[in-house]
Amino acid sequence: MTVEGLRKYFPVKKGFFKKPDWIRAVDDVTFQVFKGETLGIVGESGSGKTTLAKLILRLIDPTTGKIYFDGTDIVGVSKKELRKYRRRMGIVFQDPSASLNPRMSIEETLRRPLIVHGIKDREEVRRRVLDILQKVGLGKEHMKKYPHQLSGGQQQRVAIARAIILNPDLVVLDEPTSSLDVSIQAQILNLLVKLQHDLNLTYIFISHDLLTVRYVSDRIAVMYLGKLVEIAEADELFYNAKHPYTATLLSAAPIPNPEVRYVKRFSLVRGEPPSPINPPPGCRFHPRCPYAISRCRTKEPVLKDVGGGHYVACHRAEELDLSEYTSGLWKIITESRVS
């Protein structure tokens, strides 16, 4: 799947006669997802991750841009045509208790995708529902239950089952573990990895948690204020981040290792991200970037290939050495892997 120049602006009405302002939630985003891989998308709150997820699933209409799925631009297709593509895509939301219909039993929730897409044979529907429940670690005893009778982890398993019951090619996971307990998070992550392996799924994994994203992703894309600032192979991004914003994220990641007594922390960035209504001119990161030069204030950087499929949107990507910010975290990852 390829996303090209995708934009979504939301109008903010100020008054009856005034022109609306536009929130640039997703602004000129271009990337590719390869079959069978996991693309992680990270960014802080309000960077447009969830809007991007909804755009990809065509749950909201993009302002401009193209989304190629298997070579077809699914932005322009008719409602009827779009249905065929819906069968090949699934989505899992952040809050499982909100993503399941409170008045629909688990069995019915899982039957709906099959029935909508023309699988009407009762035996087959039942068999597939049972089969998918087993795959996500639930069983027959959960079929007659309602969402409020399940735990958060079980609810998320149902949501995953609903997303994959039609054997989709692409599954968008929008912070699938953020609202769960830490112990459950690990279970769900492992389940997702196993399902991907067994069913040959392609994932877009959206999260604000770097270590989680790294655990599941082959490649990682970093978003800031609706823009894609860096995209690279997972290890490459962690070890060799080129964008100052990525470096900031990496140096700010909590390190879950009590053995590490001292890690150099860099307060590289001050302040909050600016409003996406009137983003700063030039590079959107420049007001907070310690390395900003005059060019950053006027000219907007574009994604450039810096070798090995590593793309960065920064004017100074090649001259900056950011390794001191990333090495701490990198060390922890490699060391904790050994122990």
Place this chain on the structure above:
Amino acid sequence: MSMDALARLREWIEPILQNKYSRVGFFIILFIVALAIGAPVIAPKHYAEVDPQNRLQPPSLQHLFGTDELGRDVFSRVVYGARIALWVGMLVVFIEAAIGVTLGVLAGYYGGKVDKVISAVTDMVWAFPPLVLALGVVTLIGPGLVNVVTAVAIVSWPTFTRIVRAKVQSLVNREFVLAARAIGESDLNIMLRYLLPNVIPTIIVIAALSIPSAILSTTALSFLGFGAQPPTPDWGAMVSNGMPQLPRAPWVSSFPGIFIVITCLGFNLLGDGLRDILDPKLKV
């Protein structure tokens, strides 16, 4: 009734009985319903049975609520009247809900132009004093109980539309609706399978709270002579009939009047209780 259904019924009734007010309401309604169902057994006379010898008798053991200007037993007429009041109240609310909920779900789900048109119509109907508008409709389509029911329903559905619309708007961007669209559910299916079931508790509460005003409006129209035609024992018509004799025989008007009040009070108390149970944040 199976054990399962019995258990579910208990699940419903127990919270109603726990609240002081809704408990009173529940028993009042139970009492009125019992009167309506058992009318032929409870009423000593038929509601249309005339007895010119005993006109305008005061309440006694023979005629609990006295007799009216034609010598009919007021108690029997009040008991039979419960049938009409309940039937009319529920029919009106059923029609109101059918119109109101449909429009409310459509407006809330589609938004935009659909919402604007539906909201404009709703506000227009809402702006009229309901009784005046109902009077207009009845003069247009003629008197009779069924016409009164239709008229009242036509003017009072906006309550349903407004509340259901707001409720649907709050649901439509929830993730389970997005998820439904992601699996390719049609608009109709999203409304029927995902939105409507989540609005039903609210609809039940509005329905219970709308019955009193439905009964009041229909009895008011009957009082004015548009509704039930004699000898139908409609409470509103009975109050109206007793008016000329009010100084000499107050019981003819008072007893049906008291029953109108009790019935409305019962539904209001029950409705408030249901709201506390089903949808505590609802404002009607």
